Amino acid sequence: MISADESAGGMFRRWPFFQRLLSWTKPYAPFERGSREYERYDWNSLLPEEADNRALMTTIMDGTSYYPSRPEMERNLATFAERTKLAVRYGCRWTTTRRDDDRWVLETTDGEYRCQVPIFAVGVSQPWRPAMPGIEDIPHYADTRPAETYAGKRVFIIGKENSGFELATGFLQWAKQIVLASPSAAKLSINTRSLVGVRARYVQPYEDHVLAGGVIVLDASIERIERTGAAYRVHTRRSDGSGDLPFEVDDVIAATGFTSPLLDLPRQGVATVGRNHLPAQTPFWESASTPGVYFGGTIHQASPGLRKHGIPSNSGGVNGHRYNGRILARRVAEKHFGITVDKPVVAKAEVVSYLLREVTSAPELWHQKSYLARVLIRDEKRGILDDGILPLQHFLDSGPADAVAATLEENPAGDIYPVLYTRRGGVSTEHDLAPNPLHDFRTREHEAAVVDALTGLFL
Ligand SMILES: Cc1cc2nc3c(=O)[nH]c(=O)nc-3n(C[C@H](O)[C@H](O)[C@H](O)COP(=O)(O)OP(=O)(O)OC[C@H]3O[C@@H](n4cnc5c(N)ncnc54)[C@H](O)[C@@H]3O)c2cc1C
Structure with missing residues (x-):
């Protein structure tokens, strides 16, 4: 493992800009810290094998908020790296990539590395700007100044997503006027009932807007930005067709998103997708166009899965990609190094209660709805085997002939319910189970539904 940074923490060594995360950790939850079930309430700790290093975030937070501060998150990651004795070469930047027979060769500022399987976990935090006249000359989120320097200023922010x-939110007590503009209406996570949209943590400017307190949330395209002496003129065109609206402001900031520093990977055949050009990936986070090249961490957001009901994965955040990471390690071990992972036998009498326990409390399924699944397979010799947690899309596209995958899903009405996907002779059938207001699916009704779905397959 190499990192261009001088220490652990990645992007959290400097961001979020206003120094507090949008992902939470609840030190007090219905399950004991360090248990698997507890992970559902702790979005920020990494997942070690050893019990002593689990739920590390809770040991670092100071109790002022259930959103850790940026320095607390940085410390959480650094403590993890130190206690699990990860061997990382810091201050070592990968610069170019080439193929040499069956090896990848990565040139770095600290020499050449050769490997069979490179995994690029280089983040999605390189500033990205859309094409727009004048945008090259204005600061990006990454260039934001200390908040107090915006005191009494009119600030125009391009972009209505979390950043x-x-x-x-951070400018509310400083700026004289705040305009947030982009062509589409702002989405709020509490309305989309998913991580799509602005998280509740940053919704205060929206309330200020609807109560007409001085923040303007505008649906308009930005036609061009001009410098006018010390100020700016921003020409906008309203999305509802009601015409142009110019703004005179003191500051403009492009909160237009981020991309990944892929360097020369596109020249090595790595195809990219989407407006911010992230690598196109298979369900196992392998480059869709350059086999053998894998991606790690938040870049997994570009491997979208099924997007059932339009809801994406949570792979952009630690709470989602930490589970993908485990599956990726297993996949690389199996596919490239011939290492097979043991698949424990599940007694026939236990299958129904096991699946209902998983959909009630498996953190992988709760954090990665419709994306990751608990998979059981039928083996002619050994019986019912637990194949672990796997990407749902892989299971449906090319899973075993006789098997079941259990997931949690959410419909547009906000109901959260388990779904079983059975495969019989390779043919998939979907079985939606009923929601439960307490999200506990260990009921007689659910038992009957699981028995029904599995009869003739496992039972
Ligand atoms: C503004 C912002 C706020 C966010 N807030 C949250 C949050 O509150 N909670 C959450 O879960 N997620 C948040 N995210 C998503 C977040 O980026 C990830 O969850 C997490 O940081 C991803 O870890 P990572 O290791 O994939 O990438 P990063 O943390 O970005 O780390 C990438 C690493 O790659 C290294 N690297 C890059 N290029 C090279 C190179 N050429 N050679 C060597 N090393 C290199 C970097 O030095 C760095 O160490 C946020 C993202 C942004 C942009």
Whole structure:
């Protein structure tokens, strides 16, 4: 493992800009810290094998908020790296990539590395700007100044996603006027009932807007930005067709998103997707166009899964990609190094209660709805085997002939319910189970539904 940084923490060594995360950790939860079930309440700790190093975030937070501060998160990651004795070469930047027979060769500022399987976990935090006249000359989120320097200023923020709303939240007590603009209406996570949209943590400017307190949340395209002496003129065109609206402001900030520093990977055949050009990936986070090249961490957000009901994975955040990481390690071990992972036998009498326990409390399923699944397979010799947690899309596209995958899913009405996907002779059938207001699916009704789905397959 190499890192261009001088120490652990990645992007959290400097961001979020206003120094507090949008992902939470609840020190007090219905399950004991360090247990698997507890992970559902702790979005920020990494997942070690050893019990002593689990739920580390809770040992670092100071109790002022259930959103850790940025320095606390940095300390959480650094403590993890130190206690698990990860061997990382810091201050070592990968610069170019080439193929040499069956090896990848990575040139770095600290020499050449050769490997069979490179995994690029280089983050999604390189500033990205859309094409727009004048945008090259204005600061990006990454260039934001200390909040007090915006005191009494009119600030125009381009972008209405989390980073734009985060800045607006931090400017509320400083700026004279805040405009947040982009062509589409702002989405709020509490309305989309998913991580799509602005998180509740940054919704305060939106309330200020609806109560007409001085923040303007505008649906308009930005036609061009002009410098006018010490100020700016921003030409906007309203999305509802009601015409142009110019703004005279003191500051403009592009909160237009981030991309990944892929360097020469596209020249090595790595295809990219989406407006911010992230690598196109298979369900196991392998480059879709350059086999043998894998991605790690938040870049997994570009491997979208099924997007059932339009809801994406949570792979952009630690709470989602930490589970993908485990599966990725297993996949690389199996596919490239011939290491097979043991698949324990599940007694026939235990299958129903096991699946209902998993959908009630498995953190992988709760954090990665419709994306990761608990998979059981039928083996002619050994019986029912537990194949672990795997990507749902892989199971449906090319899973075993006789098997079941259990997931949690959410419909547009906000109901959360388990789904069983059975495969019989390779043919998939979906079985939606009923929601439960307490999210506990260990009921007679659910038992009957599981028995029904598995009869003739496992039972
Ligand atoms: C503004 C912002 C706020 C966010 N807030 C949250 C949050 O509150 N909670 C959450 O869960 N997620 C948050 N995220 C998503 C977040 O980035 C990830 O969850 C997490 O940081 C991803 O870890 P990572 O290791 O994939 O990437 P990063 O943390 O970005 O780390 C990438 C690493 O790659 C290294 N690297 C890059 N290029 C090279 C190179 N050429 N050679 C060597 N090393 C290199 C970097 O030095 C760095 O150490 C946020 C993202 C942004 C942009």
